[in-house]
Amino acid sequence: MYQQLTFENCAHSKDPVVGCALEGIAGIIAGIRDVCVVIHSPQGCAATVALGYDNHEIDFTRRKVACTRLFESDIIMGAGEKLKDLVRQADATFQTKVMFVVGTCSADIIGENIEGICKNLQPTVNARLIPVMAGGFRGNAYDGMDLGLKILIPFIKKPEEVTRVPKSVNLIAPQASLNPTWWADQAWVTEILKDMGVTVQSVFPRDASMHQIRHASTASANILLSHDVGYGFLKKMQDDFGVPPLVADLPLPIGLKNTERWLTALGREFGAQETAQRLIAEGEAKVIDLLRRRALMIIPRYRNCRVAVSADATIGIGLIRMLFEELEMIPEVVLLRSDSPEARALLESELDDLGIAPKVAFGVDGYQIGQALKSHSVDAVFGSSWETYLAQEIGIKLAFDVLAPTNRDVYLDRAYFGYEGMLNILERVGNDWEAAMRSKEIRWDQYDEGQRPAAARTSP
Amino acid sequence: MSEEAPSGISDHIVFHGPLSELYRLAKEGKVPTHLQGSHTRPCKFWTATKVLSGIRNSIVLTHGPSGCAYGVKQAYKLTNSRNSGSAYEPVVSTNLDQNKIIHGGEKELKGALAEIDAKYRPDVIFVATSCATGIIGDNVDAVVKKARGEVKAKLMPIHCEGFAGEYRSGFDLVFREIVKLMDPPTPESRAPLADAVNIVGAKMGAERTEVDTDVKELVRLVEGMGARVNSVIAGNCSLAELKRAPSVAVNCALCLDIGYAIGTAMRDTFGTPLNSTILPYGIAATEKWLTGAARHLGKEAQALELMEREYAAVKDEFEAARAHLAGKTAIIEGHDAIKCLSIAYMLTQDFGMRAIIYNFHPWSTSARETSIDYLLETGMDPEILITKGTLALGKYESMQQTEEELLRFLGDLDPAQTVYFGSSLSYPNIPLVDLNAILNRPRFGYRGALKVAQCVKTALDYAFRPRSSMTRRIVFPEKGGLSSAQSLTPKLAQNAPDCTVYAGQKGRGKCINN
Numbered sequence: 016m017y018q019q020l021t022f023e024n025c026a027h028s029k030d031p032v033v034g035c036a037l038e039g040i041a042g043i044i045a046g047i048r049d050v051c052v053v054i055h056s057p058q059g060c061a062a063t064v065a066l067g068y069d070n071h072e073i074d075f076t077r078r079k080v081a082c083t084r085l086f087e088s089d090i091i092m093g094a095g096e097k098l099k100d101l102v103r104q105a106d107a108t109f110q111t112k113v114m115f116v117v118g119t120c121s122a123d124i125i126g127e128n129i130e131g132i133c134k135n136l137q138p139t140v141n142a143r144l145i146p147v148m149a150g151g152f153r154g155n156a157y158d159g160m161d162l163g164l165k166i167l168i169p170f171i172k173k174p175e176e177v178t179r180v181p182k183s184v185n186l187i188a189p190q191a192s193l194n195p196t197w198w199a200d201q202a203w204v205t206e207i208l209k210d211m212g213v214t215v216q217s218v219f220p221r222d223a224s225m226h227q228i229r230h231a232s233t234a235s236a237n238i239l240l241s242h243d244v245g246y247g248f249l250k251k252m253q254d255d256f257g258v259p260p261l262v263a264d265l266p267l268p269i270g271l272k273n274t275e276r277w278l279t280a281l282g283r284e285f286g287a288q289e290t291a292q293r294l295i296a297e298g299e300a301k302v303i304d305l306l307r308r309r310a311l312m313i314i315p316r317y318r319n320c321r322v323a324v325s326a327d328a329t330i331g332i333g334l335i336r337m338l339f340e341e342l343e344m345i346p347e348v349v350l351l352r353s354d355s356p357e358a359r360a361l362l363e364s365e366l367d368d369l370g371i372a373p374k375v376a377f378g379v380d381g382y383q384i385g386q387a388l389k390s391h392s393v394d395a396v397f398g399s400s401w402e403t404y405l406a407q408e409i410g411i412k413l414a415f416d417v418l419a420p421t422n423r424d425v426y427l428d429r430a431y432f433g434y435e436g437m438l439n440i441l442e443r444v445g446n447d448w449e450a451a452m453r454s455k456e457i458r459w460d461q462y463d464e465g466q467r468p469a470a471a472r473t474s475p
Numbered sequence: 476m477s478e479e480a481p482s483g484i485s486d487h488i489v490f491h492g493p494l495s496e497l498y499r500l501a502k503e504g505k506v507p508t509h510l511q512g513s514h515t516r517p518c519k520f521w522t523a524t525k526v527l528s529g530i531r532n533s534i535v536l537t538h539g540p541s542g543c544a545y546g547v548k549q550a551y552k553l554t555n556s557r558n559s560g561s562a563y564e565p566v567v568s569t570n571l572d573q574n575k576i577i578h579g580g581e582k583e584l585k586g587a588l589a590e591i592d593a594k595y596r597p598d599v600i601f602v603a604t605s606c607a608t609g610i611i612g613d614n615v616d617a618v619v620k621k622a623r624g625e626v627k628a629k630l631m632p633i634h635c636e637g638f639a640g641e642y643r644s645g646f647d648l649v650f651r652e653i654v655k656l657m658d659p660p661t662p663e664s665r666a667p668l669a670d671a672v673n674i675v676g677a678k679m680g681a682e683r684t685e686v687d688t689d690v691k692e693l694v695r696l697v698e699g700m701g702a703r704v705n706s707v708i709a710g711n712c713s714l715a716e717l718k719r720a721p722s723v724a725v726n727c728a729l730c731l732d733i734g735y736a737i738g739t740a741m742r743d744t745f746g747t748p749l750n751s752t753i754l755p756y757g758i759a760a761t762e763k764w765l766t767g768a769a770r771h772l773g774k775e776a777q778a779l780e781l782m783e784r785e786y787a788a789v790k791d792e793f794e795a796a797r798a799h800l801a802g803k804t805a806i807i808e809g810h811d812a813i814k815c816l817s818i819a820y821m822l823t824q825d826f827g828m829r830a831i832i833y834n835f836h837p838w839s840t841s842a843r844e845t846s847i848d849y850l851l852e853t854g855m856d857p858e859i860l861i862t863k864g865t866l867a868l869g870k871y872e873s874m875q876q877t878e879e880e881l882l883r884f885l886g887d888l889d890p891a892q893t894v895y896f897g898s899s900l901s902y903p904n905i906p907l908v909d910l911n912a913i914l915n916r917p918r919f920g921y922r923g924a925l926k927v928a929q930c931v932k933t934a935l936d937y938a939f940r941p942r943s944s945m946t947r948r949i950v951f952p953e954k955g956g957l958s959s960a961q962s963l964t965p966k967l968a969q970n971a972p973d974c975t976v977y978a979g980q981k982g983r984g985k986c987i988n989n
Contacts, residue, residue, distance in 0.1 A: 024594045027586030030565035035542020057606055057637035059518025063546055085638050120607040121638055151540035152576045152607055381565050382594060404556045404563040
């Protein structure tokens with residue numbers, strides 16, 4: 016059982032490390048192919064929608080977004096005509112099959128009838144119009160992703176309209192992950208499923224067509240790739256479409272043991288136990304062989320190093336077993352950005368199984384992360400660039416910048432799931448360790464003047 | 476518009492004529508000055524919080540849903556940490572949910588003010604209103620007024636709902652409001668600051684530590700004439716600096732447009748003199764800037780000496796470049812109105828070139844009135860060229876259509892006689908100088924003029940090298956079209972010169988330049 020951290024002076028103020036519902040919804044829309052977005056909002060909200068597209072790294076020539084740029088008079092008088100004009104203009108210019116018409120806080124509060132406008136306009140435009148009310152106050156980005164997934168449900172064909180395809184799955188919410196190149200995790204999952212003879216029907220959504228979304232009910236199972244969002248969608252898919260969830264009660268495949276458990280469960284489900292065992296044997300052999308040759312020093316480095324993990328539930332929960340069992344670190348503090356009952360239960364079960372009781376907090380903000388790091392004696396922090404700056408401020412020498420937003424230049428996609436994924440994490444951690452511990456300049460003043468090289472003596 | 480435009484009209488060019496003509500047509504309503512739905516700018520909330528982000532030991536409390544706070548925090552504060560080595564900086568939100576939107580968020584605001592005061596012990600708490608709280612009508616002023624006796628920090632409401640004005644209205648609003656934090660000057664407060672200036676019109680945090688920035692160059696020049704800088708407002712300034720700011724000898728505007736709001740507000744309220752020119756790119760503008768400052772500092776002789784000394788240091792290279800450039804044509808990208816006007820001024824005044832500003836959006840005629848008035852008053856009237864792509868739905872900054880239109884226009888010009896001043900993300904078939912590139916700093920002052928001269932020389936020396944087909948394909952892929960530097964993927968966006976894009980969640984923070 017974990018010990019939950021409490022924080023004073025946080026009931027009314029939050030220093031957010033997660034965006035709003037609009038960003039989450041945009042992060043779902045951005046994963047659908049051949050759509051455009053008309054945002055009915057003041058112009059600043061376009062930046063929030065851009066974050067959703069950034070999260071998918073949508074090529075900058077493929078972003079089709081327009082904004083009504085609401086001003087005061089629009090707020091007072093309503094701006095239905097302005098919206099209609101822009102919808103027509105966007106339809107003619109972008110020429111996409113589907114157009115999401117998204118109202119943000121302002122349109123949501125003043126009660127713009129986006130649904131009615133779309134209904135009236137539909138016969139006059141080519142794109143299928145999908146109205147969405149996405150006021151940022153409807154929750155954080157995780158809530159927004161859940162809302163976005165919910166919007167897609169009516170488009171999915173009823174079970175009686177489709178034929179179930181055996182050994183096929185939908186992958187749910189891969190984008191709800193702080194791996195800076197999360198699509199590499201999705202790719203790894205797709206690859207191992209292929210090895211097991213399982214096809215991916217739809218990804219909800221990443222470069223998904225509306226056709227794929229409509230036919231999601233043909234899949235024989237759903238695999239949730241996040242512990243931060245998607246549980247509601249998973250349940251709806253099971254209840255309304257008869258598509259059951261798989262491995263939702265296991266941590267995602269981060270580290271050796273978690274990957275083994277995950278692969279074993281999938282192998283069992285799809286009658287591919289032998290393939291699963293082969294993947295596990297090959298993967299573990301690769302990790303161990305590479306680490307033996309290149310990273311023996313991680314053993315004395317990491318053993319009994321007290322660490323804080325500040326992450327999303329997706330990566331964070333999986334990391335804990337890897338850090339504790341495989342690297343022999345001691346997770347002292349676990350800070351998760353989201354807060355769902357499912358993630359709480361999973362974390363609790365993991366910690367009980369490991370026999371450790373770190374301090375834990377859910378739905379943390381920047382202040383709480385800072386306070387937790389300050390009030391616990393840790394040697395290192397796993398997190399993003401936010402945690403890196405906080406660690407510097409507090410005086411924690413080791414900050415492993417492995418999550419988004421990261422300070423790294425990342426050119427190649429790198430999975431965190433699976434065996435290479437583990438090596439990817441360890442490589443980053445190893446380099447951050449090296450950089451932190453490397454001497455930057457010799458302090459000559461601690462030596463006799465005679466020992467200083469001539470060139471250095473002449474400098475001021 | 477096309478009926479009104481003077482000569483040079485073709486199928487692709489919708490306006491080609493002097494700035495004064497475009498300005499007149501815009502004022503008469505004969506030119507569409509609205510931005511297209513795809514040309515979004517930061518809203519008033521973003522621009523207001525960008526200035527507030529430059530005040531040290533203050534907290535911006537955004538009253539509304541958390542997304543607004545998160546966006547500006549990632550864009551500005553993460554950039555501050557990355558570029559300037561500053562510690563983690565929060566942006567706090569009252570985090571209103573649906574329930575609070577229905578029932579009002581005043582209680583949350585009151586609670587948040589007390590919590591922030593206790594948690595961070597800031598000098599000032601700025602309460603920035605969002606669209607949501609503006610619409611539901613929370614009485615922010617009353618809550619703040621009541622809380623004043625209950626918290627230690629100074630409190631200041633900033634009414635910057637995103638819908639409440641064009642993007643620059645947020646800059647102007649905050650610059651006018653922070654004047655209220657200042658102490659009226661007295662003979663006693665003026666005496667120790669008789670040799671000091673404020674540089675006004677800056678935004679965000681501290682200067683980059685590893686870059687020869689423009690502001691650093693101005694500080695060096697001010698100190699070079701025996702004066703000093705009290706504060707760069709609001710570039711990492713403190714409350715103490717702000718309080719004594721009116722007592723300096725003169726305010727020097729960093730940027731004519733943005734510095735004008737605070738400069739005039741301080742002049743009208745406290746009588747602090749204002750020295751403002753167009754951005755001091757190059758020698759002519761810098762000398763105006765220095766001479767104006769020196770007059771109020773009583774350091775005319777020192778300024779003259781400084782100018783001679785500085786010029787002597789760059790003279791040979793500068794004059795060689797000038798001789799080479801005089802009479803040639805400069806095509807200047809018009810995406811950033813202030814910068815392009817300042818560059819046009821420099822190229823005309825310092826280098827004797829003919830300046831044509833390309834794709835200056837007519838929207839800028841109202842957004843940048845101060846700079847345009849100044850330029851026209853000083854007798855400068857650069858040519859403006861606007862093509863259809865600029866006014867189309869889509870993003871004109873790096874749009875295939877505008878690129879092709881540019882190439883068409885350049886087709887008639889002699890490559891040996893023409894230099895393009897713009898982003899490296901453009902691919903004109905003439906030598907290109909990108910003054911926004913990080914290594915091409917500073918651009919202000921004499922060193923800036925020399926830097927420009929060196930950049931031009933390098934561009935001409937290597938004009939024989941075709942632009943990389945690899946990078947061209949990166950920017951303009953096959954079947955590309957509706958593209959923009961404002962919507963680059965995060966990694967590309969980070970490398971885009973001069974922070975022209977929003978922050979990307981996956982990567983490092985970035986600022987918005989405008």
